[in-house]
Amino acid sequence: MADTITMQVTRYRPEDEAQPSVQEYEVPCPRDWVVLDGLNYVKDRLDGTLSYRWSCRMGICGSCGMTVNGEPKLTCATFLADYAPGPIRVEPLHNFPIIRDLVIEMGDFMRKLVRVKPWIVRDAEKPLGDGEYLQTPQELDEYRQFSMCINCMLCYAACPIYGLDPKFIGPAAIAIAQRYNLDSRDEGGPERLELLSEHEGIWGCTFVGECTVVCPKHVDPAGAIQRYKLTAALDSVRSLIMPRSAP
Amino acid sequence: MSDGSSHGYTPYHPRWFRPPLSTYWWLRRRSYLAFILREVSSIFVAWFVVYLLLLIRAASRGEGTYQQFLTWAAQPAVQLLNVITLAFIVFHAITWFNLAPQAMVVHVRGRRLPARAITAANYAAWIVASLGIGWLVLGASR
Numbered sequence: 001m002a003d004t005i006t007m008q009v010t011r012y013r014p015e016d017e018a019q020p021s022v023q024e025y026e027v028p029c030p031r032d033w034v035v036l037d038g039l040n041y042v043k044d045r046l047d048g049t050l051s052y053r054w055s056c057r058m059g060i061c062g063s064c065g066m067t068v069n070g071e072p073k074l075t076c077a078t079f080l081a082d083y084a085p086g087p088i089r090v091e092p093l094h095n096f097p098i099i100r101d102l103v104i105e106m107g108d109f110m111r112k113l114v115r116v117k118p119w120i121v122r123d124a125e126k127p128l129g130d131g132e133y134l135q136t137p138q139e140l141d142e143y144r145q146f147s148m149c150i151n152c153m154l155c156y157a158a159c160p161i162y163g164l165d166p167k168f169i170g171p172a173a174i175a176i177a178q179r180y181n182l183d184s185r186d187e188g189g190p191e192r193l194e195l196l197s198e199h200e201g202i203w204g205c206t207f208v209g210e211c212t213v214v215c216p217k218h219v220d221p222a223g224a225i226q227r228y229k230l231t232a233a234l235d236s237v238r239s240l241i242m243p244r245s246a247p
Numbered sequence: 248m249s250d251g252s253s254h255g256y257t258p259y260h261p262r263w264f265r266p267p268l269s270t271y272w273w274l275r276r277r278s279y280l281a282f283i284l285r286e287v288s289s290i291f292v293a294w295f296v297v298y299l300l301l302l303i304r305a306a307s308r309g310e311g312t313y314q315q316f317l318t319w320a321a322q323p324a325v326q327l328l329n330v331i332t333l334a335f336i337v338f339h340a341i342t343w344f345n346l347a348p349q350a351m352v353v354h355v356r357g358r359r360l361p362a363r364a365i366t367a368a369n370y371a372a373w374i375v376a377s378l379g380i381g382w383l384v385l386g387a388s389r
Contacts, residue, residue, distance in 0.1 A: 014262040014264070019264055098263060099261050209349075
């Protein structure tokens with residue numbers, strides 16, 4: 001195996017450049033180095049001007065998502081040696097505006113996330129004296145998968161619908177909405193359904209399915225959206241047949 | 248220092264670069280291409296519906312019209328179209344059957360059915376329906 005690998009990294013310096021360019025760096029390639037280690041080596045030893053986001057280095061914080069050889073990846077979980085002999089191409093996540101180098105603008109996702117009310121909504125809180133809200137393991141299993149989302153936005157980078165129509169609320173926000181809808185303690189389903197039944201909500205999704213493929217936490221946002229469509233469709237039929245029972 | 252804008256922390260808001268999405272984005276990945284082909288297959292599904300309606304109309308108008316329909320349907324161009332349509336219909340069915348477990352969550356006696364069981368049930372229903380139609384067509388022609 002080669003001792004080094006060439007990293008072709010996207011650079012964008014808005015004060016100097018009208019559009020991004022590519023800069024090559026030669027970095028060591030030991031078996032246990034991930035792409036993020038390579039970027040840190042560049043930053044520490046070769047070029048301190050390179051900008052990128054990272055934090056935990058262990059697939060929890062969701063900060064270091066980038067496009068590696070065309071695929072959205074967490075760079076802390078993507079080994080350099082898997083791309084040997086290289087070169088390995090590192091770009092910012094697709095479908096987002098680029099602020100600088102590998103740093104994307106994530107405000108759009110953050111605003112959408114809040115809109116789906118990603119917290120437990122109760123019509124009325126029960127008194128503290130009545131104790132905690134209990135849940136069986138089966139009830140936990142209903143939403144557990146969707147609670148694994150780390151907001152890394154790889155699913156948005158893989159979703160061509162979001163690329164074509166940035167108004168689409170997107171895979172992670174819908175999966176997180178579903179995480180709370182399926183929680184036995186939550187009562188916010190109707191409020192979220194109102195928001196997500198819009199065209200830019202669940203119906204914007206055409207089931208490309210790549211969000212699920214690239215998800216590093218096996219959340220299956222595509223599955224969440226399709227299940228949500230079924231719920232919304234049944235809700236519409238129910239309100240058509242029994243208009244008075246509609247919320 | 249804030250300039251009071253939504254961008255807040257700096258008066259010199261950086262000039263974002265918005266990469267354009269290529270018209271040919273669907274050629275970038277095999278899965279995107281498969282998705283586009285699945286979407287296109289809907290046109291062929293619609294064609295088979297129209298073809299079936301034309302067949303029923305011809306059959307209901309008597310022997311002469313039905314024979315005319317058969318002569319028209321036997322033309323190489325129509326046959327070629329129907330062969331392509333069949334290929335797209337099979338692609339349509341298989342890709343949707345494989346995606347079905349993601350959309351369908353079925354519980355039996357409190358336990359969630361595995362994805363394979365749902366896919367298998369779809370294929371089984373497809374085979375039973377095909378055998379039923381085959382029996383109907385072949386049985387009627389004897």
